[in-house]
Each structure stands twice: as structure tokens, then as C-alpha cells.
Amino acid sequence: MSEVLVLVDHADGKVRKSTLELLAFARRIGTPVAVFVGDAAAGEAAATTLGEHGAEKVLVASDPAYGEYLVAAHAELLAALVQERQPAAVIVTAGAEDREVAARAAIKTGSGIITDAVDVAADGSASQQVFAASYNVTSKVAQGVPFIAVKPNSTAPEPAAAAGTVEAVSFAPTDAAKTARIVKVEEKAASGRPNLTEAAIVVSGGRGTGGDFAAVEALADSLGAAVGASRAAVDAGWYPHSHQVGQTGKAVSPQLYVAAGISGAIQHRAGMQTSKNIVAINKDDEAPIFELADFGVVGDLFQVLPQATDAVNARK
């Protein structure tokens, strides 16, 4: 069976759930081979998890250039592996960096790319939802190797025992790829909450919060959820842009999306309409968010959210 390359998304060797989802899709097409970029010890640690989810091999690329330069060095690596191994497909997460890595590697290898896939089929075709999820589109890559960037939460991780054999990659990026140098990194304070695009539950606040996100955060914490914000809330300076859900922010598709004090403008819907379940709380019973909510409460979020938080905590 042909190999399918899966680019691993990880934090210091801790494999993100989104990568395990990629492995589940990869197994439909062929034999998953994980590509791990990072230091060798972290690669060894990651290989256990990757092997438990179907990765037959774990190719570990440890050149220091990958940590010092943005995107282009990773793309050279991926293109070199594609040329060497001729996989049936290359699957990456649709994150900010990996989609660009895939895009550049696709150019290098004369391949097509499908982004923001929510489903991947055995023949390497992939489905997307476009125009604020108003259309379903299934595409195939007609030339080269299909590069597919998959949205997190599009499938569930599937345990599948495989060897997870670690192989060191000898490829070294050329000087041509060492051009976008990371000169400084400012770490952000950890919120302790899950990553917005990967979270199984997202609780978002909008204009209706009036800038007070305490009730939104409290419900999020009771549910173990990430916190999102509408563009109105971000533009008002109430919540950081990295939490913005919508057309000009992040696209999320969690199991449960709770929209509190968000009217549901098209710009917001574009970022959350693929959520499996949508709950809305809004004072205005004519807010468009109610048109797509599976469950809605017309009421004051400062009354409804604290009561819901207490009720969730009471169930624990």
C-alpha cells in the first residue's frame, strides 16, 4: 500500500490532537508515515503516540534551520520527501504555518492543494465547506501528489497500533530556504484553556457582553472550553484578536459552539457554521444567530450564563 505523509503538529514533542485526526484520514488512503520536525528526543517521544494512531514510520527531521526560519525550510523538506517517497498524498493541519508549508511544497512538486478539508476519501479527494458553509465542495488533485490541509475537529482520532519506527531524516535545507529569519519570540501568558481551533467546545462572547467576558470565561472553564470572541468584541478592544472567530479570524468547528451576545452576522458565521452543535444566548429574539442555533435562549447573558455555569458544575 502506498505511503501517506502526515506533517506532525506538536508542542515540544507533545502531539496535538489535530495530528491524530490527520492519521485517521491518512489510514483511509494508505500507510501513514509521520513527518516530525523537531529535536530527536522529542521525535522519539512523539513516535509512541503516533505509532498508537497508525503511523508505520516516524521520519524525524532535526536540522536547526527549521526552528530558526519560517515556512520555506519546512517546505523544502516536505518536497524532498515527496520526491523521494512518492506518497499517495500529503496531509497537514490547516493551521497558519502548515498550510503555507504545504502550499510551497505543492509548487515545488507540481502538485495541487486542497485547503480547509473537512473530509478526506480513500481516493485522495477531499471535501470543503465554502461561502460560510453554504456549499459543500468535493475536489480532487489532478496532477502531482494531493496536498490536503485539514481543519481540526473534522474527524475523531482512531487508535490503531502500528510500528511507529523512528527514522532520522538526513535532508538539510538549502540557503535558499533560510530567508525568513525568526529574530525574536515573545511567549504569551498561558491561559490554561484549550487551543481555540482544536477545542471540542468553544464559548464565544460578542457585543452583548459590553466588554465583560467574566461570565463567558466562567462558562468556558466549567465546560473545559476555549474562549472565542466576535469581531465586534475584538475591534472594541475587549478580547485579543487571537481569539476572534469569523471570516477575518479563526474558523472553528467544535462539537459545541456557544454564542453569547453575538448577533450572528455573516462574518461571524463564516468562522463557526460548521460546528456540530450551536447554542445561542441573545437578548434580541430576532438575532440571526437563532436561525442556525440548535438551541437558543432569548435572555440576558449575565443571567443565563452564570446559571448555566452553576448547573454544569453541579453535574460534575
Add this chain to the structure above:
Amino acid sequence: MRIVTFVKYVPDAAGDRSFESDNTVDRETDGLLSELDEYAIEEALNLTDKDKGSETIAVTVGPDDAKDAVRKALQMGADKGVHVNDDAISGADAVGTAKILAATVKKVEEDEGPIDLIITGLASTDGQMSVVPAMVAELLGRPAATQGSSLEVTDTTATIRRDGDTASQYVEVALPALVSVTDQINEPRYPSFKGIMKAKKKPVAQYDLGDLGLDASAGGAGALTQIIELAPAPGRTAGEVVTDEGDGGQKLVDWLASKKLV
């Protein structure tokens, strides 16, 4: 400093966005300049406005109506426009679009001299793939610093701040280079009356694929990705809506429990 900025004419998200029978996006509907491109134009103008020797050139690829995207850029203050228009482009994928844009940059450089910086938006608001800037940089062999929420430019370098979930990276590239910018970087200006009047006299070069040394394979005919199925999504239907009578939070959690979500 000579800057090229890419501007895309997109269907208005507030209107009816749909597809033609050949699975290409219906571009006859009401359209406008992709909002995310306004930030790129603003950033370019901030760098070229005050210096007479500098210029910003707005490049669009698209059918006749796409000239509106260039016009808006010229009204905001861009010096010149380029409109690449060819029936064969219809159906181009991201790779094809990137090839056309890269060839256009080369054409502008051959005709008028080197470009120091290409500034693009984060993504178009229709396709939203956010891959074309990286592809253009790859095709031109130029450094790319993408998704900048701030931009500092010197005579020889460009440095962006790239905001991630857990950290912000500062990324430096040597010019000539490409940068893409987010909507966090500035507040795009509105065209002034004077700007609108002046825009009418600004030159807009018209090219077809042949002028760029490309053939129809850069358009739909050579697309590396093909749509095999396309259908309107079964719309979400409104579910149960209750009015809070002091028990709204409890009802909400009861519903979550019924769905096994808590």
C-alpha cells in the same frame, strides 16, 4: 521604494454567493475589493505616500468587473494599476492564480524597474485559502514574511510580527521580498473626494496571459485541482428557542445533557 500590492475583486459576502454551471464562482454578482486587501493597500501607502520617488502599484487578476478592485486602490492613493484579464483565466486554482501574479510582477519589473516589496492581504474573503502569497514567493524565489500584524521596513529589510496562539514571532526578510498582513496592522483609509477624482487619471495597464508569457494552462484548463462534486449545503435549521424566565441557564444545560454534551 516600489511596492506591488495584490487586490482581488470578490463576491459580496452580504449578497448571494453561488457557483456557475461549470463550477466556477459566479462573479457576475455584486462584488467589491476583498476587505482584507485594504490593509495591504494601506500599509503600502504608508510606505510610499511621503516619498515622491516611491510608488504603489495595485495588481488585480479577474474579469472586467475586477477593475473595481484596482479603482478602489487608486482612490485610496495607489499610483498605478495593472489588470490582468483573459477569458482563459476562469477556473484557475490557487496555483494558477499564483503563477499569473508572479508573472505579472516580473512583467512590471521588466517594463518599469525592480519591485522592492510585494504586500498582500492575509487571504481573499471568497476562497479564504491563504496560500497564494506563499506560492507567489516560492515562484519568484523571494523571501516571504507572512501574516504580519505589524511591519517595519528599512532600505534593506522588512520585519513583521506574526501572532500565534502561544507566542508572537518577529520575522525578518531581506528585500526584495513579499509580506502578507492581517487586519490587525492598521486602519485602512477611506478614499477622499480628491482621491476619487485623481484616481480617474491614473494609468491602469491591461494585460492578457500572452502579454505575461503565459498560455491558457495558467488558467482553468491547467488547474491542478478539480471540483468533482458541488452542492448547496443543507442549511442549518433553527432549533428550539426558549425565552429566559429565570430558568434559561438550567434549560440550556438540560439541552446539553440531552445531547450528551455535558
